Amino acid sequence: MELQITDGLLLRNIRHTLGSNHKISIHSMPAPQNSIYRIQIGSKIMFHDLRALGLSQHKARTIKFPSVPIQYLPEFTRGYFDGDGYVWLGYVHKNRRTKTLALRVVFTSCSKVFLKGLQKVLDEKLGISGSLTHYSQAYRLIYSTKPSLLLYRFMYNNPGIHLYRKKKIFDKYIKKGSVA
Numbered sequence: 001m002e003l004q005i006t007d008g009l010l011l012r013n014i015r016h017t018l019g020s021n022h023k024i025s026i027h028s029m030p031a032p033q034n035s036i037y038r039i040q041i042g043s044k045i046m047f048h049d050l051r052a053l054g055l056s057q058h059k060a061r062t063i064k065f066p067s068v069p070i071q072y073l074p075e076f077t078r079g080y081f082d083g084d085g086y087v088w089l090g091y092v093h094k095n096r097r098t099k100t101l102a103l104r105v106v107f108t109s110c111s112k113v114f115l116k117g118l119q120k121v122l123d124e125k126l127g128i129s130g131s132l133t134h135y136s137q138a139y140r141l142i143y144s145t146k147p148s149l150l151l152y153r154f155m156y157n158n159p160g161i162h163l164y165r166k167k168k169i170f171d172k173y174i175k176k177g178s179v180a
Helices: 009-015 045-050 072-086 114-127 143-158 163-175
Strands: 001-003 025-026 038-042 085-090 100-109 131-135 138-143
Touching: 001 009, 009 025, 009 038, 009 100, 072 085, 072 114, 072 143, 085 163, 100 114, 100 143, 100 163, 114 131, 114 138, 114 143, 138 143, 143 163
Parallel strands: none
Antiparallel strands: 001 038, 025 038, 085 100, 100 138, 131 138
C-alpha cells in the first residue's frame, strides 16, 4: 500500500494510528507546489483486508459506496472528505447591497455510483440533500451552507485524524458569528 499526500502531519498521524514505523519520504516540488509525503507499507494482511472491503487498483471510476457500519460513518465521511473533498468559504451576492458569507462542502469522485451512495446515506442519516453535478471528468456532490454545517458537526463530533486546514475553514465561518 502506498499513500502520497501533501500534508506531512496527517501522514504521520496515519502512520502512528496504524502502529507503523515505516519511513515517510519527502519529495520536494518546485514552487508554487507543495512537497509530497509518501509512505509505503508492505502488508499482506492489510492488502487482503482492503480487498475484502472492495478496494482495488485503478478503482477511481468503478468504486461503489461500501456498506459502512453506522457507528463509523462520521469517520468514513471525514476521511473521504479529507482525501477527495473540499470546503469553500466566501461571499455570495457580491453585487447586492449586502453580500452574504457562505460555506460550501464538495465531495469529488470519478464514480457517480459512489457519490450517489454517499448522497443517499447522508440524506438518510442527516436529512440533507446535496446536488450531484458532472464537471470535467469527475462528479461533484455539493452541499450549501446549512447542510455543510450539519456535515461539519457530523464529521468532527469525534475528530480523530483529520486535516486541520479543512476544519479551520469551518471554524472560521462559525467564529465570524454567521451561525445562530
